[in-house]
Amino acid sequence: MLETLPITKEEICKPENLVYSRTHLMTDAALSYCPGCGHGTIHRMIMEVIDEMNLQADTIGVAPVGCSVLAYEFLNIDMQQAAHGRAPAVATGIKRLMPNKFVFTYQGDGDLAAIGTAETIHACNRGENITIFYVNNGIYGMTGGQMAPTTLPQMKTATSPFGRNVETMGYPLKITELIAMLPGTYFVTRQSVHTAANVRKTKKAIQKAIEYQKLNKGLSFVEIVSNCNSGWKMTPVEANKWMEENMFPFYPLGDIKVPK
Amino acid sequence: MAKVKGEIIVDIERCKGCQVCISACKENVIGMSKNLNRKGYHFAQSTNEDCTGCINCALVCPDGAITVYRARLN
Numbered sequence: 001m002l003e004t005l006p007i008t009k010e011e012i013c014k015p016e017n018l019v020y021s022r023t024h025l026m027t028d029a030a031l032s033y034c035p036g037c038g039h040g041t042i043h044r045m046i047m048e049v050i051d052e053m054n055l056q057a058d059t060i061g062v063a064p065v066g067c068s069v070l071a072y073e074f075l076n077i078d079m080q081q082a083a084h085g086r087a088p089a090v091a092t093g094i095k096r097l098m099p100n101k102f103v104f105t106y107q108g109d110g111d112l113a114a115i116g117t118a119e120t121i122h123a124c125n126r127g128e129n130i131t132i133f134y135v136n137n138g139i140y141g142m143t144g145g146q147m148a149p150t151t152l153p154q155m156k157t158a159t160s161p162f163g164r165n166v167e168t169m170g171y172p173l174k175i176t177e178l179i180a181m182l183p184g185t186y187f188v189t190r191q192s193v194h195t196a197a198n199v200r201k202t203k204k205a206i207q208k209a210i211e212y213q214k215l216n217k218g219l220s221f222v223e224i225v226s227n228c229n230s231g232w233k234m235t236p237v238e239a240n241k242w243m244e245e246n247m248f249p250f251y252p253l254g255d256i257k258v259p260k
Numbered sequence: 261m262a263k264v265k266g267e268i269i270v271d272i273e274r275c276k277g278c279q280v281c282i283s284a285c286k287e288n289v290i291g292m293s294k295n296l297n298r299k300g301y302h303f304a305q306s307t308n309e310d311c312t313g314c315i316n317c318a319l320v321c322p323d324g325a326i327t328v329y330r331a332r333l334n
């Protein structure tokens with residue numbers, strides 16, 4: 001039997017009962033992302049942490065080329081947009097000139113692990129005191145779903161219509177594991193935002209990465225395995241399930257390098 | 261034990277109808293409206309009074325369209 005509780009919707013929805021609303025560090029602009037795309041959740045988690053750590057005025061973000069090229073429209077902080085793949089080099093310059101700022105890059109897998117591989121590896125190897133947020137959806141989302149270095153074996157994309165054949169197209173690149181081997185990186189982790197529990201874990205990882213930058217510990221690298229339901233040609237809910245079944249076995253979630 | 265009762269408010273015009281909030285809600289509170297917003301998406305809405313205010317739906321909403329309230333009942 002349903003119990004009727006003596007409280008109305010209006011009585012619940014009072015300011016003193018508010019437990020969650022979008023942080024004001026996200027602008028009011030409608031996100032340009034497809035319905036269900038993880039980019040929006042990842043943006044919001046980074047902004048929540050920056051808000052909670054009171055760093056809005058002290059943060060400079062560097063946006064990539066990719067679907068998140070317009071991140072500067074959505075993140076209510078100082079932003080610079082970099083040429084494709086060059087965000088870690090731009091962030092290096094910003095951080096060296098303004099060492100007291102919290103400086104991060106936000107990059108997709110095409111941006112970070114294809115055209116920007118050199119900038120990524122060398123910024124990590126130099127131990128630049130920046131934070132990299134790496135959104136790996138295994139595809140070039142923005143340009144129409146072409147194969148990326150991170151595309152899984154047998155995965156169909158616009159440029160691997162019969163599935164990625166590793167004999168002719170090479171193997172998917174676990175750049176995060178490569179980066180973890182470099183002495184310049186301090187904290188390297190892989191997370192996701194497709195469930196509420198995972199969102200909470202990602203937020204904790206972002207908090208740690210920011211703390212370590214404050215302590216001048218070197219480069220922190222936070223990969224977030226995310227969906228590209230348009231590129232994968234699935235509904236958002238199907239894409240999240242596919243990601244669990246196919247992406248996570250190859251890109252296992254969890255910390256890869258933690259401070260001793 | 262003090263009971264809690266939650267409620268969600270969906271920003272209809274921000275919602276893109278992706279339905280990931282539905283998968284996140286253990287209480288089966290959320291359903292899709294038959295109506296469309298100005299972008300042409302069916303939007304999410306609360307369909308019953310079972311919300312506990314756990315915020316899971318709001319955490320996974322890519323568009324930050326969900327606001328959550330939670331009241332204690334004594």
Ligand SMILES: Cc1ncc(C[n+]2csc(CCOP(=O)(O)OP(=O)(O)O)c2C)c(N)n1
Nearest residue numbers: 065066067084108109110111139140141142
């Ligand atoms: C110099 C240069 N080369 C190629 C492109 C075309 N291009 C735009 S975005 C992109 C790949 C983006 O993929 P990714 O970084 O994975 O981001 P996603 O859209 O998947 O989030 C490419 C190849 C470009 N804009 N500039």
Ligand code: SF4
Nearest residue numbers: 033034037067141228
């Ligand atoms: S194309 Fe893919 S990565 Fe880009 S917004 Fe759409 S779902 Fe997200």
Ligand code: SF4
Nearest residue numbers: 285311312314315317
């Ligand atoms: S707050 Fe929790 S119980 Fe309420 S609708 Fe959202 S997920 Fe469901």
Ligand code: SF4
Nearest residue numbers: 275276278279281321
């Ligand atoms: S997760 Fe957000 S955008 Fe998607 S259907 Fe629910 S309220 Fe709408």
Ligand SMILES: [Mg+2]
Nearest residue numbers: 108109139141
């Ligand atoms: Mg990508």
